[in-house]
Amino acid sequence: MENPIIELHGLTKNYGAKKAVDNLSLKISKGEIFGLLGPNGAGKTTTILMMLGLAEPSAGEVIVCGTNATRHPIAVRRKVGYLPDSAGFYDNMTALENLIYIGRLNGIAEREIVSRAQKTMEMVGLGAEMHKKAAVYSRGMKQRLGLADLLIREPAVMILDEPTLGIDPAGIRDFLHLIRQLSREQALTVILSSHHLHQMQQICDRVGIFVEGKLLAEGNLETLSGHLFGKDSLVVQVSVREAVAAPEVLERQLRGLDGVNSVVTTANIWELSCHTDVTPDIVRLFVQNGLNVTCVHKKEYGLDEIYHRFFENNVKKESFQWEVR
Structure with missing residues (x-):
C-alpha cells in the first residue's frame, strides 16, 4: 500500500x-472505509484511543497523517474527527448554534463561521432542521449533527464508534449512505468500529477482525473468504428438470472447466465448488448437453459467516458475548 x-x-x-x-500492525489508505469488527473487549476502542493519542501504547507506534500520535497528539487530533456512540450537545441551543459554537472552539474565523456551519448542516441533511433546538432532535438526527461537528473542522480522517446504535432501520440505511457519500466525494478516510456485521458489509472497503486484542485477519470480503475457504470460495448450484443420461460424462466436462474444483450431484441438483466465477460456462455446458436448467444459485460467503468461522477457529465461543443484528 x-x-x-x-x-x-x-x-x-x-x-x-x-x-x-496485542502486536497490531495495520495500514489504511486515504479515502478508504475500514471496519474494526469484533465483540466487546476485543481491543477496538483501545486501538482508537491510541490512534487519537488519548492512550499511550505499551509498545509500537501509531502514525496518522505522517504524525506520531503518541508524541504529537494535539497535531493528530486537528486532523482526525472522532464520533463516539453517543454525541452530546447543548439542548437549550439550536443545532446551528451548537455547530457555530464548535466552530469557534476550533478557531474558525468569525467572518466565515456562520456560512460554513450552514453549509455543513446542508451536507449532512439537516438544512431544514438547523434552527430547531438540539433537545428535540432524534437519536439519528443527533448522530448526523455529530457528523457535522466533525466535518466543520475539515478532517482528513473520521473515526466513528458504534455510530448507528439506537437508530431505526431506515435511519441506519440513510446514515450509512451518507458516510459512504462523504468518503467518496471528499476522499475522507473513515474508520468504523462496530459489531453489526450486515452494516459493516454494506459500507466497508475492508474490515479487520479483532478477538482478544489480536487482529486475526484483514481484507475485503473476497480476500477473507479466500483465506478461510481456500480455493472453494464460491459454490454454484444448478438444478435441472430431467435426469442426466450419462452423468459421468457431464461431470468430466464440468471438471474440465478452468475454475471448477469439484462436482457433486444429488438427483437433479449439481453443486460445483469454484475458485473463480465461471457460472455462464457452467450453464452453457448443461444446455449443450440438452438439459433444461430450472435454477442457478450462487452461494458466496458473507461477513457473518466469515467472522464466525474465524471466531470458531481461534477462540472458544463461550469466551465472548457476540450479537449479530
Whole structure:
C-alpha cells in the first residue's frame, strides 16, 4: 500500500497482566472505509484511543497523517474527527448554534463561521432542521449533527464508534449512505468500529477482525473468504428438470472447466465448488448437453459467516458475548 494515511506498527497496550491490544500492525489508505469488527473487549476502542493519542501504547507506534500520535497528539487530533456512540450537545441551543459554537472552539474565523456551519448542516441533511433546538432532535438526527461537528473542522480522517446504535432501520440505511457519500466525494478516510456485521458489509472497503486484542485477519470480503475457504470460495448450484443420461460424462466436462474444483450431484441438483466465477460456462455446458436448467444459485460467503468461522477457529465461543443484528 503506497502512502498510507494511518500506520500501526507492532501496537501493544497492556492493562496490568491483560493485553488489550496485542502486536497490531495495520495500514489504511486515504479515502478508504475500514471496519474494526469484533465483540466487546476485543481491543477496538483501545486501538482508537491510541490512534487519537488519548492512550499511550505499551509498545509500537501509531502514525496518522505522517504524525506520531503518541508524541504529537494535539497535531493528530486537528486532523482526525472522532464520533463516539453517543454525541452530546447543548439542548437549550439550536443545532446551528451548537455547530457555530464548535466552530469557534476550533478557531474558525468569525467572518466565515456562520456560512460554513450552514453549509455543513446542508451536507449532512439537516438544512431544514438547523434552527430547531438540539433537545428535540432524534437519536439519528443527533448522530448526523455529530457528523457535522466533525466535518466543520475539515478532517482528513473520521473515526466513528458504534455510530448507528439506537437508530431505526431506515435511519441506519440513510446514515450509512451518507458516510459512504462523504468518503467518496471528499476522499475522507473513515474508520468504523462496530459489531453489526450486515452494516459493516454494506459500507466497508475492508474490515479487520479483532478477538482478544489480536487482529486475526484483514481484507475485503473476497480476500477473507479466500483465506478461510481456500480455493472453494464460491459454490454454484444448478438444478435441472430431467435426469442426466450419462452423468459421468457431464461431470468430466464440468471438471474440465478452468475454475471448477469439484462436482457433486444429488438427483437433479449439481453443486460445483469454484475458485473463480465461471457460472455462464457452467450453464452453457448443461444446455449443450440438452438439459433444461430450472435454477442457478450462487452461494458466496458473507461477513457473518466469515467472522464466525474465524471466531470458531481461534477462540472458544463461550469466551465472548457476540450479537449479530
